[in-house]
Amino acid sequence: MSLTPAAHAPVSAATNPSTTLELPLQRHLPKASRLAFGCMGLGGSWDATDWTADHLAHAHAAVEAALDIGVTLFDHADIYTFGKAESVFGELLRRQPSLRDRIVLQSKCGIRFADAQGPKRYDLSSDYIVTAVEASLRRLGTDRLDLLLLHRPDPLMQPDEIAEAFQRLRSRGLVSHFGVSNMHAGQIAWLNRALDQPLVANQLELGLGHLEPIDAGTCFNDRQAGTRAGALAWGGTLELCQQDGIQLQAWSALARGRYTGDTAADPRDEPARALVHQLAEQHGVSPEGLVLAWLMRHPARIQPVIGTSQPARIRACGDALKLTMSRGDWYALYEAARGAALP
Numbered sequence: 001m002s003l004t005p006a007a008h009a010p011v012s013a014a015t016n017p018s019t020t021l022e023l024p025l026q027r028h029l030p031k032a033s034r035l036a037f038g039c040m041g042l043g044g045s046w047d048a049t050d051w052t053a054d055h056l057a058h059a060h061a062a063v064e065a066a067l068d069i070g071v072t073l074f075d076h077a078d079i080y081t082f083g084k085a086e087s088v089f090g091e092l093l094r095r096q097p098s099l100r101d102r103i104v105l106q107s108k109c110g111i112r113f114a115d116a117q118g119p120k121r122y123d124l125s126s127d128y129i130v131t132a133v134e135a136s137l138r139r140l141g142t143d144r145l146d147l148l149l150l151h152r153p154d155p156l157m158q159p160d161e162i163a164e165a166f167q168r169l170r171s172r173g174l175v176s177h178f179g180v181s182n183m184h185a186g187q188i189a190w191l192n193r194a195l196d197q198p199l200v201a202n203q204l205e206l207g208l209g210h211l212e213p214i215d216a217g218t219c220f221n222d223r224q225a226g227t228r229a230g231a232l233a234w235g236g237t238l239e240l241c242q243q244d245g246i247q248l249q250a251w252s253a254l255a256r257g258r259y260t261g262d263t264a265a266d267p268r269d270e271p272a273r274a275l276v277h278q279l280a281e282q283h284g285v286s287p288e289g290l291v292l293a294w295l296m297r298h299p300a301r302i303q304p305v306i307g308t309s310q311p312a313r314i315r316a317c318g319d320a321l322k323l324t325m326s327r328g329d330w331y332a333l334y335e336a337a338r339g340a341a342l343p
């Protein structure tokens, strides 16, 4: 079994101006790639069963496809497939130890499933963060994470306690950098005041299928758009991250294929789906590449996290690196996905 990262960037900087832009994250982790691979689909089902040889082969093919398109950043969480995503990835690392130093390994903690102590809940208490990271490292079979994200805001979180957990993890060499996920501007600023090393990433649900963080900036005074669920809560989040060099990572960037398939499951998605296909053909790229290129055109240099584990779809995502979208196309897709003209 051989997992070899692409020896060169898939598209040269000369032909692709967008690749000459540095990701904010590269200031801290120079190896981080423009596209990230999300490992949530690895390891089989979401239950306590063990992973199998088939799951290992599936993970191997997906990781190989991701490496082929230049991905170096692999995104995990302790909960993915009940820990099996990390375990099966750990087995790949065990079989090819040299891979560890060539990738950026990221995981998350803070979500707990229902157990004897309570229902599904978030836990960003100091001891829980440290214990969760220790368990992730055991499953991954590595001695360190390059980046740890707090998976979701915990209403009971206390910044000083989180700072203490980060300090414990860093002093033991277990984690080198820290970030958050699903947090808005106020939460990031609040945490950062307590931390002696600033947060370097924020992973949000963001893309053509999840426009709220963008709508928060464009439609805050539009009555119709202002009622879109959740949009206003994200006010200032993209701007804060852009200003402070916090890497925005986008989960659900492919919107689970809503715009890249041959038909739209929901008729309301059809105008955006048709436009994705029309523009993809016009620019000679895959629909997946076009959907990701839309996100990557944002000046915050958003890093999409690819969620498909199908090798062909993963390779199709590589086309995102071939295209810098025009302002006109960007707005046409934005309007089509919103389903309404801008105010």
Ligand SMILES: NC(=O)c1ccc[n+]([C@@H]2O[C@H](COP(=O)([O-])OP(=O)(O)OC[C@H]3O[C@@H](n4cnc5c(N)ncnc54)[C@H](OP(=O)(O)O)[C@@H]3O)[C@@H](O)[C@H]2O)c1
Residues within 6 Å of the ligand: 037, 038, 039, 040, 041, 075, 076, 151, 181, 182, 203, 204, 250, 251, 252, 253, 254, 255, 256, 257, 258, 260, 261, 305, 306, 307, 308, 309, 310, 313
């Ligand atoms: N921070 C968070 O709270 C959070 C939440 C969710 C996910 N994530 C991370 O972000 C990554 C991506 O998130 P996501 O899985 O929601 O995003 P996604 O890339 O939009 O969706 C991928 C999922 O949709 C399925 N899918 C079905 N048809 C598809 C198509 N035509 N094209 C692409 N995918 C299709 C995929 O199955 P196949 O594998 O069969 O293609 C896969 O299960 C995850 O792997 C995880 O690392 C983070």
